[in-house]
Structure formats: structure tokens, C-alpha cells
Amino acid sequence: MQSTIFIINPQAKNEYCQKVWKKVEQVLQNEKISYSANFTEYSGHARKLARSYAEQAIGQRLCIIAVGGDGTLHEVVNGAAMYPNVTVGFIPGGSGNDFSRGFGIPKDPVAALFAILKGTDHEPVRTDVGIIRHTGENATYFINNMGAGFDAQISEKVNRSKIKGLLNRLSLGKFIYVLFLIKELFVYRCSALEIEIDGKKQSFDSAWFVTVSNQPFYGGGMKISPDANPFDGILNLTVVHNISKG
Known part of the structure; x- marks a missing residue:
């Protein structure tokens, strides 16, 4: 059974993302959907959280859903990119939200949530990811x-x-x-x-x-x-x- 974890950036869009999360959380509770949620506390925290949960999954299927802006998603992708058992989802709650535009994700957070939940019943959609190689062994996706x-x-x-x-x-x-x-x-x-x-x-x-x-x-x-x-x-x-x- 696939686990679902939400990583929320409460500061996104000048804290507007907190309202977005409340809408999503209410639906999850009404639908009796099992999940866990974590709030980021500093820049780079979403990446650390995503990597930590990916490692703890030990190869089991895991869905990590970023709730925030493009920066939050960027961190989650970088934390989970090396783990093929992890699927990444996104609920827009930032000011730019270019990812949601380019990938056709609904602006409404509840609609975005249902699109993710519907997708978890099927094979995840594979997308291209770029990689930037820095000096040494460091890399950014x-x-x-x-x-x-x-x-x-x-x-x-x-x-x-x-x-x-x-x-x-x-x-x-x-x-x-x-x-x-x-x-x-x-x-x-x-x-x-x-x-x-x-x-x-x-x-x-x-x-x-x-x-x-x-x-x-x-x-x-x-x-x-x-x-x-x-x-x-x-x-x-x-x-x-x-x-x-x-």
C-alpha cells in the first residue's frame, strides 16, 4: 500500500499557503484519507524532509506531495529524485506556480488534490528532469x-x-x-x-x-x-x- 506524505511551506505566498493547506486538509479528513503532514521551517527543509522519508520507505511505494510554490517543489524534487519508488505530487500555493501552468495542474487546491488521488490508482506519469552538475560530486535537479x-x-x-x-x-x-x-x-x-x-x-x-x-x-x-x-x-x-x- 502506498503511503502519502504532504510537505507544506507555510510561508509560501506570504503565508497564503496556510489557507490552501486548510482546504486540502479538510477534504482529506472528510474523505477519511490516511496521510501525514510536515511543515517546512527554513529554506532547504523540504529537500531534507523528502530525502528522509524516501530513505525510510526502503523501496516501498511513497507519494510525497509538495504544497507551496515552485521553490517548495524544487526542494522536494531534489530530495526525492534518486528514489524510483517515490512519486512526487504538487498542490499550488505559491505566487509564481509556473510548474502548475506547464504541467496542466488545476489552480484550485482541492481540484489539484483530487487529480493526484485519482492518479495514485494508476501508474505515475513519468516526466523529464534536468540535472546541473557542479564542481565536485554535487548536483541539482x-x-x-x-x-x-x-x-x-x-x-x-x-x-x-x-x-x-x-x-x-x-x-x-x-x-x-x-x-x-x-x-x-x-x-x-x-x-x-x-x-x-x-x-x-x-x-x-x-x-x-x-x-x-x-x-x-x-x-x-x-x-x-x-x-x-x-x-x-x-x-x-x-x-x-x-x-x-x-
Whole structure:
């Protein structure tokens, strides 16, 4: 029998995710569905929890459901990616929710829950996952997109910004990416870039950024790679270069 564990980020979308979890929890109790729940307490905690439960399962089937934003899901994926017995689910409760857009997950948390529960009666859907290899033996998995350059700088500043919480309270969280894009546009300096794909190298003298996409959306709903498909075995590459700021 498959066990179901929820990992909830109570801080997602300026604590709005707590309301999302209450809706989900009420349905679970009404339907008398067995589960366990854990709340994250700090950045990186979801990854540690996911890995710990995956190890404790000792090969038994386990479903770990992330409740939060794309960051929460990213951590859960990185904690569970090496364990083939683990299935990962997602209930959107963050401000960006690009994963739910790209993978067709319902916005409504209860609808997302029932979609997951329905899927547990069948074989799990397999999806592509990218991997970033760092210096040494460390690696990071990504299920949405990975980027370097201008877009990565914007994402970093958005995640550190106090404005994000304010806009989330006003239900305008996704606009923070546009705000920082305009701000950073005038100060960012392009750089040289060399890419190697299937043994072929290509150089760019003035690159703004490079993005590797597993699904179309990033940055709170921007369609960076319209043809990206998380089920086709291919990662799509986008390079923006040699364009003016005007």
C-alpha cells in the first residue's frame, strides 16, 4: 500500500499557503484519507524532509506531495529524485506556480488534490528532469527551467525582496518579476558565453542570458520556451544575445 506524505511551506505566498493547506486538509479528513503532514521551517527543509522519508520507505511505494510554490517543489524534487519508488505530487500555493501552468495542474487546491488521488490508482506519469552538475560530486535537479545570466539575477533579487510579500498580499505577486526586469534592464552587463550541445560548440559575444527549459513557463507566467514539453525527452535551449536595451 502506498503511503502519502504532504510537505507544506507555510510561508509560501506570504503565508497564503496556510489557507490552501486548510482546504486540502479538510477534504482529506472528510474523505477519511490516511496521510501525514510536515511543515517546512527554513529554506532547504523540504529537500531534507523528502530525502528522509524516501530513505525510510526502503523501496516501498511513497507519494510525497509538495504544497507551496515552485521553490517548495524544487526542494522536494531534489530530495526525492534518486528514489524510483517515490512519486512526487504538487498542490499550488505559491505566487509564481509556473510548474502548475506547464504541467496542466488545476489552480484550485482541492481540484489539484483530487487529480493526484485519482492518479495514485494508476501508474505515475513519468516526466523529464534536468540535472546541473557542479564542481565536485554535487548536483541539482530541475523540473521547470534553469538559467544563467540576466534572468537568474532577477530571480535572485525577487526572492530576496521584501516587496514580494507586499505584492502577494495584494494578489499581484507575479508582477514583481516585471518590476525587477525593468529595474535591472538598465544596469545589467552582458557577457561572453560558450555552449556545447552534443559535442558542438557555439559562442556568443554579448549574451543576456541562457535558459534551459523543461516546460514553457518561468518568472511567474512568462512563456520563455513555447515548444518545451516535459514529456518529450528533450530540454529546450534559449539564448538571448546581441540585442540593445532600447
